Structure formats: C-alpha cells, structure tokens
Amino acid sequence: MDDMWLRRLSEFIVPTPDELAVLEEAKSDRREFKRNEVISSEGSPVQEVYFLVDGWVEGSVGGDFGRKQLTKIYLPGDFAGMPNVAMSRTAEHLVALNQVTVDAIPIDRLPLLFEKAPRFGCMLFVTAQQERVMLMDHLATVGQLRAIQRVASLLVEVHGRLSALRPEIGNVIDWPLSQERVAQSTGLTSVHINRSFGELARRGLIAREGRRMTLLDLEQLAELAGLPERHFAQQPSWLATCCLPREHRRGRHADKAL
Amino acid sequence: MDDMWLRRLSEFIVPTPDELAVLEEAKSDRREFKRNEVISSEGSPVQEVYFLVDGWVEGSVGGDFGRKQLTKIYLPGDFAGMPNVAMSRTAEHLVALNQVTVDAIPIDRLPLLFEKAPRFGCMLFVTAQQERVMLMDHLATVGQLRAIQRVASLLVEVHGRLSALRPEIGNVIDWPLSQERVAQSTGLTSVHINRSFGELARRGLIAREGRRMTLLDLEQLAELAGLPERHFAQQPSWLATCCLPREHRRGRHADKAL
DNA sequence: CGGAAATTTGAAATCGCTCAATGATAGTGG
C-alpha cells in the first residue's frame, strides 16, 4: 500500500491522469526526514510547499516567541505548508513526527498547476476550506472542552483520518506524538496530558503499550469528545465540472472518473 | 466611503474591471440584516456564500450541540461562509453583529468565477490560506495565552483589520460584541471577560463608553498579547500572472492594474 | 550499556469558573 496518499487526494474529485501528471510536473524533488527533523522553519522566506507522501508531520505556530501551538497533524496525501502561500515569511513551522517522505513543490510553480489543471486548482481551493473547518473544530475543542475531552477529541480525529487512508488498521494507531506535543495541540500541560491518558485508560477507553495506542471504545470516545461529526462534501457535482481546461472541453470531459 | 470592501478585496491582487464584473455576475442578490439576525444556519444544506459589503458578521461552530465557539469576525470585503463549500451541511453559523449588508453568491456559480476569472479564483485560494493563518493564530491565542492576553489579542487583531479598511478611525472602535460573544471567541466566561476588560481599563490600555471602545495604548496591548505580527504577502509576483484567462493572454494582460 | 528524552507521580498554588445577586442599558409598545 504505497499509494495511500491517493485516497486523500481523491476526496473531492478523482484526479485524472492528466491532472496527476501536472502535479508531478510541479514537484521539484523528493525528500526524506527523520523523526524530529525540521522540514520548514517559521520565519524563513516562503519558497515551497510540500506534498506528504508518507509519515506524519506536525504544523505549528509560535515556536519562536513564547509558547508553541500545534495547529495540524498532517497525514499522507495532505499538502503541508500551504498557509504560507499567503505570507512573505513562513508562518507554519513543519517538523517530521516519524520517518517522513515529502515531495517539494516550489511555490512559483503553483500558477502552473492552476493554469494547466484548473479543476485540480479548484479542488485545492475546496481542500483549503476543508482545512479551515478542521481548524475551526480544533479551535472549538481547545476553547470549549475539558482536558479529557480535548484528548479524546484528538484521538478520534486522527484515528478517523488515518482509517480513511488505511481501514485495515482497525482501532490500533502507531502513535508517534510525545505527550508534550499532545499538550501543545490541546492547549494543556504535558503533566496534565499524562493524567488524562491515565484517566482514559482507567475508564477502559484506550490502552497503551509503548508507541502502540489502541482505541478500545471508539464510540464512547467520540461521545466524550462531543464532536459535531462533520460530513465533507463527497465528489460535489458543482466541483466535478469546475475549471475544466478549455482543451479538455472539446474532447471528452475530464470528470468522467468516478 | 462606501467601497471600503474594495481595500480588503485588493490585498493580494488589484482586481481588474473584468474580474469585478465576473464577481458581480456570480452574485444573486443583496440582503440586509439587523443585529443578531441569522444569515446562515449551522446544519442547513449548503447553498450560498456571502460577500460582506458592510457591517460585522460572526462566524461560529458548535452552537447546536454544547458550547458555541466564535471562529471569525468578518469585516467588509471578507467572504463569509466559504468554509461551507467543503461540506454537505453548513458548518459555519453566521450571525449579523450590527446592521449588515451582504451579497449572496449561490455556491453553484463559483465554478463560473474560477472559469471566467481564473486569476481571481487563484486569489480566493490565497485568501483561504490567509484565513487559515489567522485561524492558526486564533488557536494559538486560545491555547497558549492567559485570559487578559487573549482579550488584548482580539482587540489588536480586529483593530488592525479595521484600520486597514478605514485608517481614519484612529484608536476608536464602535464595538458591537457583547462580552458574552468575546467570551465565546476567547474560550473564557463572560464574567471573566468583564474582569479582564476592567483590568485593561485599570491599566490604562483601553477606555469604554457604552459601545465605544478606545485603544489607549496600542503598542502595549500588542506587546501584552505577544502576537507574532504577521506579514501577509502583498501583491506577490507569482500570483499577479497566475491563472490568466486564455482570451486575455492574446490581448493585453489582465494584471496591468496596480 | 550509557545518557538523554519521555513518562509518571505527588503536593501546593492559582487562574478562571460557577453561582448568585445587583445595576445599567437598550429596544419595544403604549
């Protein structure tokens, strides 16, 4: 299963071979990172974005001055560093959480992507809005919930995205986040995260053996978190025919897929 | 000053008359709302997005189940409800904070916009990424800062965006948010917001007379908030030539403006 | 095997919450 990322990429539209070729064309090179290596540093000039092929990446802000806030856990198929396209200096700090493979995309090749595969560009727009919704939910979690609910919320969210990529994992996650990082994501202290994990285990909702995390009662965890359960638009009709390149219009439609 | 919104719309590219015409074409109708009126309701089917012409609008999630989190304060020139394009059911709840004028844009006309004004569509993509950065900063504020810092942060952020629209306001804001709403934005209680406002006033950083809020020491407020001070890309060169419609390519370039 | 990083646990401090009551303000209809 090496094309895990394709599932995520196909969430809103199934890319045509042409569109995938354009994406390939936009990429400059493939890079590997080890756990804790910095992929892109907050404050540096904005030069590229990254397509995550394999591994987990954390996005964060505020590491420079004061405390660090984890804003996103990127999984295979996600584009990391995209928020930086609106900035003159990098806002989102990217660090590998385990062994990571990314394809770098120079930022000045993005127009190419929009020009040669407009429907794909359109899809990137919708994906950006989806990321906003996820960020809004993350904000609601940190702003409105108790500690234990925030932790449950994070577990359920990551597990949901992960099992969309690899349904066969079941309830087990190879969890690469230190408790310190979970704290930075939830707006709590690592000490309190430790106690919260303990409480969840005591309640029989999770089990931990080293790096291995098992969600014993997914339903109860979700209920505890009190998440809204989002339904993202699947292959929306208005997007399927959006931004088709003119040369494609004359021939067969590019959105025949699915 | 009725075209306040144009300043915001011109942040990344100055739209050409053609592009503005396409935007007008996408709009269906203009609507007025009074304070506290609901513009778009969480959970309803996604049908339109809104271009905010005048007034303030709050975006929120979680009003349905449990506690409400304010995710964004929209000001003139902002597109509200955009995150919903990724959803099958509305995620972002929109409420007028004062007398509001919006132009509704049916969601199925968005492709039109991307097709007929690709550069403008490109700009919408960048704007979405900018919103992500602002959301990330909001999250960092709620997750990492003390109560008084969160309040200061909100004041500074809104003032900054407001004075980009109307520099002549100086340090005075006609503040339409109840303390309850400030609480929902900062992840605190209205009681504690009240005490925080009191503390800020006692320190001589703000003054309040009814709805009128004066930021007496903007610099100290910003320092208290400890904000990163974001520099958004101004008229980035890669965007200026992005996604020009093919018919424009043959003639004069559409990005001559600025 | 050694050293650094991460986890775990306890005790005390505190920031912000809850509950509750009073005062001010603004919108509404007579």
Place this chain on the structure above:
DNA sequence: CCACTATCATTGAGCGATTTCAAATTTCCG
C-alpha cells in the same frame, strides 16, 4: 415620550480544574 422588559454589564465569594514545581522511573536511541 415614558414605562416596561429583556438583555447586558458588573461585582463578590467560594470552588475546582489545571498548572507549577520537583523528583523518580522508564523508555528510547546510539
């Protein structure tokens, strides 16, 4: 224009969830 009423702002007292500080233990990695 004023009385009426609901919403909003303000203040106090006590409580509690989470933090802070500190130390012991375990795990991970070279």
